[in-house]
Amino acid sequence: xxxxxxxxxxxxxKEGQNVTLSCEQNLNHDAMYWYRQDPGQGLRLIxxxxxxxxxxxxxxxxxxxxxxxxxxxxxxxxxxxxxxPTAFYLCASSSRVEGYxxxxxxxxxxx
Amino acid sequence: LAKTTQPISMDxxxxxxxxxxxxxxxxxxxxxxxxxxxFPSQGPRFIIxxxxxxxxxxxxxxxxxxxxxxxxxxLPRVSLSDTAVYYCLVGAMNRDDKxxxxxxxxxxxxx
Numbered sequence: 001x002x003x004x005x006x007x008x009x010x011x012x013x014k015e016g017q018n019v020t021l022s023c024e025q026n027l028n029h030d031a032m033y034w035y036r037q038d039p040g041q042g043l044r045l046i047x048x049x050x051x052x053x054x055x056x057x058x059x060x061x062x063x064x065x066x067x068x069x070x071x072x073x074x075x076x077x078x079x080x081x082x083x084x085p086t087a088f089y090l091c092a093s094s095s096r097v098e099g100y101x102x103x104x105x106x107x108x109x110x111x
Numbered sequence: 112l113a114k115t116t117q118p119i120s121m122d123x124x125x126x127x128x129x130x131x132x133x134x135x136x137x138x139x140x141x142x143x144x145x146x147x148x149x150f151p152s153q154g155p156r157f158i159i160x161x162x163x164x165x166x167x168x169x170x171x172x173x174x175x176x177x178x179x180x181x182x183x184x185x186l187p188r189v190s191l192s193d194t195a196v197y198y199c200l201v202g203a204m205n206r207d208d209k210x211x212x213x214x215x216x217x218x219x220x221x222x
Contacts, residue, residue: 035212042198043155043212090154099145100210102154 003027006091006103012111013078013085021076021106023091030095032074036060037088037105046089049074078108086110115199120217129186131216133199136180141203144175144182149196149215158197159184194220 004025013019025032031050035043045058049068063082068074074093078085091103116134123129135144143162147155159166161173161182172185186193198215 042214045211088152092154099157099160100147100155102156105152105154107152 004091004093004101004103006089006106008106009104011106011108013108014111016080018077018079019108021078021089021091021108023074023076023103024072025074025093025101026072027093027095027098027101028071029093029098029101030071031093032068033092033094033100034058034064034066034074034076035090035092037090043090046076114211115201115213117197117199117213117216119214120219122219122221123189124221125190126188129189129193129218129220131184131186131197131199131218132181133184134181135199135201138179138201139203142201143203144173144179145200145202146171146173146184147198147200149198155198155212189218189220191220191222194218 007022011019033048034046036046037043044060046060046064047055047058047066049055052068052071055066055068063079065077065079066074086109089106089108092100094100143160145160146158148158149155159168159171159173161175163175163179166173174183196215196217198212200210202210
């Protein structure tokens with residue numbers, strides 16, 4: 001079955017550490033996205049990529065970085081510059097025909 | 112990108128029909144209206160999409176008036192499992208465009 005896979009499901013980060021969240025899709029979608037969701041809030045766009053080797057900042061890109069070396073993969077790195085990284089992170093992909101498909105999310109906690 | 116406005120929360124009872132209205136006054140000619148459902152700690156999932164008039168699938172109906180400045184998601188005979196957050200999104204699905212998620216409508220179904 002085609003889908004989008006995020007890993008890990010839960011992640012713990014120490015102060016000052018960088019961590020990388022994985023997102024892989026086998027839907028052959030060109031566009032991929034990273035969103036952050038805080039408790040009781042909507043989704044806020046961190047970064048998005050419409051094509052391999054290209055990506056754009058979303059509304060809250062500070063403290064995050066991404067890469068898009070392959071069509072299937074769009075990893076998100078939460079750097080030590082992100083002062084409040086505890087949140088639920090969602091990855092999505094989209095196509096012109098099928099719309100958005102979301103992963104099951106990664107819950108990141110700073111310890 | 113068209114901005115959307117939805118009620119923050121709604122309560123209903125099992126077995127009733129629930130209608131959630133979304134306002135999108137500056138919808139563009141090429142924009143579609145799409146609704147997503149999100150359960151806690153999961154990614155949003157597609158419910159229904161439409162352009163005009165009425166669309167129905169096995170889960171819901173979507174009513175769009177002629178001026179397309181609003182839309183109504185209708186959930187027939189809701190159950191406790193329909194308790195979730197519902198997002199109304201407006202965008203041109205014929206291109207890989209970043210779409211802004213608002214806070215959605217938190218629907219609470221009571222027994």
